Amino acid sequence: MTQLRDATRPVGVSAGGLGLLLAWLGGVAIAKLTGATPVVIVLAAGFVMFLGALFDGWLTIIRPEVGEIVLPHSSEQGTPVPLSAEIRAPRPGFIEICSVGAEVAHGWTRSSDFSGDAVFVHRGPVDHLRVRIRSAGLLGLIWWGRRADVLIERHLVAPARQDRPIEIERAGTASDGDLTGAGGAISGAIDGVRPWQDGDSEKFVHWTSTLRAGELMVHDRRQNSDQQWVVRARSGTPDPDDEAGAARRAIEQGLHAGVSVLAAVDDAEPVGIGSIDDAVEWTALAPLGPAPTEQRSWRERFRRIEPDATATMSSRWWAAAATLISLWMLTGALSYSIFGHAIVALGVAAGAAVSARSLVTGEAPSTVVRTVVGLGALLGFAMVAAASGRLDGLLAVLRGPLPQVLLLLIVLHGFECRDRRTIRVGLGISAVVLMYASGLRVDGAIAWWLLAWAITFGIAMAKLAGPTRVLADRRPVGVEIPFRRWAVRTAGVGLATVATIAVLAVVPVPAGPSNLTLPTLIEDAEEVPSAGGIAGPDGSSRDADSASSQPDDRAPAGQAGGYTGFADTMDTSVRGDLSDEIVMRVRAPEPDYWRGQTFARFDGRRWYADEEVGVLQRGPTIDVPPSLGNFPLDDDVGVESFTQTYFLETDMPNVIFHASRPTQIIADTDVWTRPDGALRASTVLPEGSIYTVVSERARVDADQLRRQGLLGDRLNGLGRQLLDRYLDVPETTTPETIALADELAAGHESTYDVVRAYEAWMSDNVEYDLNAPLPDAGEDAVHDFLFDSQLGFCEQIASSLTIMLRTQGVPARLATGYVSGTRDQISGAFEVRASDAHAWVEVWFPGSGWQAFDPTAAVPLSADAEIESVGADLAAGIGDYIGDHPARVVLVLVGGLAALSVVRLGRIAAHRRRRGRWGSLQDRFAATAARRGASTVASNPVLAEAWTGADDEAVARLVAERLDRVVFDPSFADEDDVFTDTRKLVGTLRSNDR
């Protein structure tokens, strides 16, 4: 055995690999544009798959060994001869055997050998062959190669016979000893007749046969050795092989005619040629000058790296499944109906069926199929074009016809996926679609979609690797071997998962702008009755009386999203019973407050929003004018763009939620931009609505706020005038309240510290309680909360803080909306529940604008928000899921194992059915013997020799004899007790081994 000593090196990439790479890069772009975590997860998984593909091929051929190469003694240029070589490699690889730079044989190795036809290109002796082995492992993408020079017994490559004249010097002696020329007398015994050949004399023509056969026939004689030919081959001709071939034909003719033949190159001394073998040797070795060689370009070599271009049926169907999953993700995001989903599935399935059929038959689909598909495609494009006639703007195109055209093209491409390249490209496209769709989707099922797609994608890739036709493996079909393969593959998948999370651990949560994430989709929305007013999900107008302070009416809007804070007025003493239902998902790079409404005026119990409705802006792209207080920021305050996309999961009032300072809205509706900063859609927002808000966020931290000092002192007259509504302290505010505010604020150098002091006091002295008692009628709610009940919820806490700040001359207002909610680790979106409805305080700082403060919920300042990595997030998410649903996880694991077991048991059962009970027993016996080192290709008595212990040996012999009798003894009666006994014996042998 010669080990292939050369270092293993990468030699190329399979066809379609570039497509996968482009898909990955496209994914990077999608991740940048959408900032969607699932895209990042898919990209990381793709990277791990690349690493796996890289190392798997390397592992396959890490230690291959090449044994003896067996060839016949000689061969002819261009004519195949059988070649066999012993190859030892863990898995099949592709072998190329070259001689003098030209490939002579190639093919897939089997477990221990390679045999195939060798065709030699160059004439001459061959004493060593270059063996190249390459493999791409399980995924079949990246090829690694090794090579070695193997010495062989000298093999002669003779030229192919050339049917053209060559210089022959003829001389002969007649029977009487006189030298005669080529046309000498007939001599020797006539053995028969044969067709005329070059060099024959006309004197040898056998006229009778010639007349009968219709062509020139001559006497054929074997014994006229008194004639002599000297065949002279010329060196330096343009094609020496051709010259050698012509010489070979002439020499063989001479030998055939019984002439004593000599051969020479040019004018050298002729040598005698005694036999056909001599002729082969002489023409193979004759030095006639160098033969023209043609170099294979590296491009061609690169292109031919993958030996099999054809795919299998199963790979085609798995690829179709992956495509369908990604398309369904897309159609789901585009709110297609069940009918639409079915049409897509039908198209993909039809494409797979048509192309899989042509995979089998090797023919292109019939004209009828092509016509039908073509017409269908035209119809589809026409429909898309007709629909797009009503569109205006890039945005509409982006979310309307573009995905539809993409969908149509993918389905069309499915009809032409007939080789590995196109199927791999198709898989790459499906990956892009998947990533695009996961940029659009934020639902909780996205993890399962990704999982399903990853599994089908992986299986399809694995099915596309390796030899197309699986060579018959002579290994006995034991029960153990598939299990080991399962174990190895499961371990591989587990390792890949861990590696993916590890890769993701260094990838930060993407913070890209999400303006390409299907920014808005609002359908079937009815107009709000009052212009600029607020309306509930049902379109009904909300007025001040919708919520009153009556103790028995605490839940004005029991439905989700019916938070009392989304109204023109808000009674601080009323809070609805809010469920845990998810009201919306928000995709945003970081948590923030999703503000819906601000309130400026307080009458002691109730907050009132500004009555100015602002300006109606036409959608879908709206630039939001600065609202009151949103003045230009200080130079030292960093500003970042912060894009949020809101996916409404339930019917909501016409409030456009937003974070911080909105600058742009992308919504399929018209929006009132109010001077108080609130945004109201002109239509109600039903479930399924999507809109995007781009905000500006000031990157502030505590020091920056502290530096701005005490705002009450800094505000000049103009400022006070502009912001007077945020400084207004209601008349009902009690002196105790003011005294407390003054006392707590004393000694602090900045408003920021004052706010912190108030918050600290509140956390020490009041308790958060959703069931706080209502203040008595006519009593100031702030006073009641601070001094009497000291129990309250966020509205009361926030109201108190606002009023206390206003007593210090600090502009402050109450804001209502939602806190960020919990982040879904897979989709990266924040899940906002009805119970996340919240009220908080906003304080105006001259340098950085409105800043949220919250004594109850801890939302960090924007600059302090920590950015976690996707991997940590994902691992936490998986951990949380397992922690939250242990039963479900166990169920899935058990179910998966059960499914695998069922598949395996089914295979074993099928195997049993095919092999019969004795056949299965035979396989068990052979597998057990093979574990003891017996050859897998052995008869039963030889297998029995694997056991050496006295008892075991006798048992093994008995088993071997019985197994032989089953097939070979006609008188063997297949009785159950004999079978049971034999099975027990095999069981004994197996258990003794352990």
Next chain:
Amino acid sequence: MNVDMDVTERATIEPQAADVPPEPARAASDVADLAARISESIGAVLAGREDATATSLACLFSGGHLLIEDIPGVGKTLLAQALAASVGGSFHRIQGTPDLLPGDVTGTMVPQGDGFELVFRAGPIFSNVVVFDELNRANPRTQSALLEATEEAAVTVDGRTRALPKPFLLVATQNPIEMTGTYPLGEGALDRFAAVVTPGRASADDEVAVLTGRRGRSVLAGVAPVVEIAAVESARGVVRDVYVADPIARYIVALLDATRQHPQVRLGASTRGGVALVGLAKARAAIDGRHYVVPDDVIALAPAALSHRVLVSGGSGSVDAGRAVVSECLHRVPPPTA
């Protein structure tokens, strides 16, 4: 014409030793019993040649002919003689020389009596066991006459066909090394032998046994027939009825095909080789006491039955090269199992 010049004729040994079973063999176990007796008897003469003995017995019971090919002085002739002596029946030994004529083997018409009537005088081939020493020294005409006679189990002289006695076993020997003055057997001639064995040199202990006279030619004279020749004929009947399952036949066909596909082989094994192999495997099964053939029978006898039938390129016609090819093919083709 001096027929006796090259032919040593021995009187037919009368059988009927006391322990010879008089009844014919009816079942495989009877054949096993016969084979055990014969191999014990041969073992008393010949040291450590179990493989060759087993193949010889398989030939005896399958009705095929045996070629023993080895260097001189390793007991080729002794093996043949011990076999012949053990089975009883008539026995002739012919020494191959270039001037041996077909008539010397088959027999000729000779004038006899007062009227010089031509009567057939049977040649040495008319006996149950014929040992032909140095077959490749006989000229091709004699070789082919002999082989034709053995093939047809009959001799035709002067227009009359005379059947050879039953059972009939030809054991030929030849020396593969010394080639001068020989007429090497052609492929066709070789193909007529069911099996070729190469006994090989004995081990040191066995050689000591020979040198001290405990074994070897000196004890040959003391060998008495241990079976009746008629029992051999009935055993052949039993062997013919041994069952060959289809997978075994397919296995043999696959083996033959493998020799034809082998890159080093110029001419693969013939169908006749397959037939001979089936016969030998059947005989081995019966010798083992079985009435069915198992793959091991085929594996054990394939080298003997096939190696002289494959023509290895560059192997200069040696049986050893063929044996290497056949054992390689045995490794390549998986034997059938349940």
